[in-house]
Amino acid sequence: MFSKVNTAVCHGVTGITVTVETDIKSGLPNMSIVGLASTTVMESRERIKSAIINSGFDYPRGRITVNLTPSDLRKNGSAMDLPIAVGLLASTLYADAVRVREYGIIGALSLDGEVLGVDGVLPMAIGMMDSGIKKIIVPWANYNETALVNGAKVIPVNSLKECIERINSQDASYADIERSLADADIRKVSNPKGLDFADIKGQENAKRAISIAVAGRHGLLMIGSPGCGKTMLAQRIPGIMPQMSERELIETAIVYSASGRTNQSDSILIDRPFRSPHNTIGRAGLLGGGMYPVPGEITLAHNGVLFLDEVCEFDRENIESLRTPVEEKYITHFRGGEQYIFPCNFQLIMAANPCKCGYYGDPDRICKCSISQLEQYRRKLSGPMMDRIDIRVSMEKVAYKEISGKGDSCRSTEELKNDVARGIGFARSMGRMVFNADISDSDIRKYCHMDNEACKLMDGAYAALSLSPRSYNKILKVARTIADMDESEIIKKDHLAEALSYRLLNEINNS
Amino acid sequence: MRYKKKLGNIGEEFTVKLLEDCGYTIMERNFWTRVGEIDIIARKDETLHFIEVKTRTRVDYGYPAEAVTEDKQRRMKKVAEIYMLQRHLNWRNVSFDVMELTANMIKNCI
Structure with missing residues (x-):
């Protein structure tokens, strides 16, 4: 009447293996879950009961104790529904209590016994692989992302009943295939939106500055009047960055999996992320946070671009708070005595108007700002954060001739990408493994x-x-x-x- | 109401017979206080048993034992304390039990 089932929790962006121990003793019908479980996990009792009964099994009668070890680790999320249900069924001998120990099980349950997708399957699966569990049962909805778990034998299931059948079945053929990046349904085409630097006429000096910034991963600030193309340029930056390496691909996918942004129809991200938070964003949104910390914009931009448009409109405190993460390339949060480390190695791009009204220095229009307004605005552009910006480029208004021209001299994404690749390639060949800014x-x-x-x-x-x-x-x-x-x-x-x-x-x- | 009460009585009668067969001595039945009631108080060897009998004809609404809520358990404890004070009993081993009965041929009895 005792069983052990392996599962994992997503602790920030790291998966940690957790063992679900289930014991059923005679006594008044009652189910208690111990081991620092959050409300979501506690509520799983009701879901599990309905799911077990509706799947055609008998719900065990008696005093049920479920222990989640390591018991000093806080646990959150609905991914423990399925392992606890399987634990109960293994205790009542519906499932083979010995064979069940070979598996790592992840999944949420709906009341009718269907297995629902959960967040953070990728880090959880990697965490279980690291602790030696090779066979992993996941919801069908999360099957695709597990392709990044090299060497794992992943069994996708649709329902609790199917999960039990899989565990009990002698025929192991379904679990013979080891997952590898090769069979991932990755969007092979990069740049799916068809963004190209050639769309922007003129601004060749800004394009040049961007390619330098990307090649050395220098922070870049673009200053120019409204409508001169700052945002358009920024959106095209991921396109000229070198293709993500397998490690970067996995790191980024882990962050997106943990924050529940793995869109199944969209499959795995192959493009570098481009994050452009609005200037009203709060500190938790930017740096990450919450009771069980979730990644913020800087972490979502990991291995990609963080673009702060209208940087002067951001709260100064928020911009200043970026200082340490920019230097360290990770951010540490502390919650409830536990440490959460989120990676945030991104290309920082900022854009700003030259003044409050936006037309300071414009040859055709008059700036309406007062001297004090100008000074106040400037003050935001200086300071310790701006000190970390290596490249600043001023953008002029584009002349009509340039917009209407055929664009012979207009450099495209292809050309810029080659420039960047040449720069990075040369640096690596000279034995410099870090980006020049670092x-x-x-x-x-x-x-x-x-x-x-x-x-x-x-x-x-x-x-x-x-x-x-x-x-x-x-x-x-x-x-x-x-x-x-x-x-x-x-x-x-x-x-x-x-x-x-x-x-x-x-x-x-x-x- | 009458039906429910009759069903309860049948259950209790059955339980008493069963307990006596098993060597229990019945000390009290339907011990009533303001706080609540205990159906059967019995003893065997060195242990005092406070027994709640739950009888049901259908299990569609959950098993009988599930109807013994935490509140009911608390009340049973209280009543047991009162009983032991009243009778000047000082037992070391006290047990609270639930007798669960599912009746299926009820029509002939009532």
Whole structure:
């Protein structure tokens, strides 16, 4: 009258194996679940009872005790419905209590015994694989995402009855296929929306800045009047980033699985995510949070692009709170004595108007802002966060000639992607495994050599622009990226001059 | 109401007979207080048993034992305390039991 069933919980974005122990003793009919279960898990008692009866089994009568170990781990979610139900049926010998231990079981139950899809199946399955459970029973709705669990034998089920039949069946042929990325129903076409940089006429300097930012993963700020194409450019950035590696693909899929965004019809994400939160977003939405923490926008942008449009309209506190995650590439939350670590390695892109009304510096229209308004707006653009932006680019209004032109000189996604790939490829061939923006201060001397002319230029610029040592390092890194795209081992004068030009905007503002 | 009461009485009569056959000594029946009532109080060996009898003709609405709610259990405990105080009993082993009866040939009896 005792049984053990393996399942897992999704703890942030990590799956942790949990064992469901079920014991049935004689006594007044009662079912108690112990082991730090949340209300959702407690409510599963009612679902399980109905599901068992409606699947044609007898509901065990007696005092039922269910223990979820490790018992000091907080457990949440409806994914434990199915394992607890199977545990009950194994205790009453409907299911083979020995064979059931080989399986890891995940699934929610509806009252009629149907197995429903749940969030976080991918991290849970990976967690179970890590602890040596190779056969995993999942809801049909989640079958596709398990393709990313290399080597797992995954059995999708539709109902509680089917699940029990699968466990009891001697014929194991259904579980012979090991899952691998190859049979995943991945959207093979990247860039499904057909976004192309060629859609934007003009703004060639901004496109150039974007390709540099992507090649070195530098933070980018675009400043320009309304309607000049900032948002359109940003939306096209994932298209020029290099294809995700298998590891990145899995990392991103884990985040999307854990936050319940794996759309089954859409299958697995192959494109890098592009997140553009609205400026009214709260801190929890941005960084992640909640009683059982869920990933925020920065984590959803992991391995992709986080685009903050109208960055000056965001609460200053929210922008400042990005500082640590941007540097660390992960964020840690603490809830109820437990630690939740979310990855957030993203390409930061920001866009802003030059002033409140948006027309400061516009050749044709008059800016209506007062001096104090201008200053207030500027203040938002400086500060410690802006210091982490390596590249700033000012965008002019596009002339009619450029829009109406045939676009011969208009660079497309294809070309920019090649530039980026060349830059990254060269950096890797020189033995630099991190992106240039992440080169440590001690390594700068090692990697960023300038020729004599460039040294002379830097000498003059350091004094003339009253640069700080920190901006000096940042400029060197950007220059390094530009040199990479030129496949040059040494930073030349041209490279440095271009890098300096992306810095000017801020240095002038501050002076 | 009369039907229910009769059914209950039949159940209790049956239980008493069964308990006596098993070597229990019946000490009290339908011990009533303001807090509640205990159907049968019996003893065997060193243990005092407080027994609630639940009789049902159909199990469509759940099994009889499931009708003994937590509130009912609490009340039984209270009544048991009163009983033991009144009779100056100081038993170490006290047990609360539920006798579950499902009647299927009820028509002939009532």
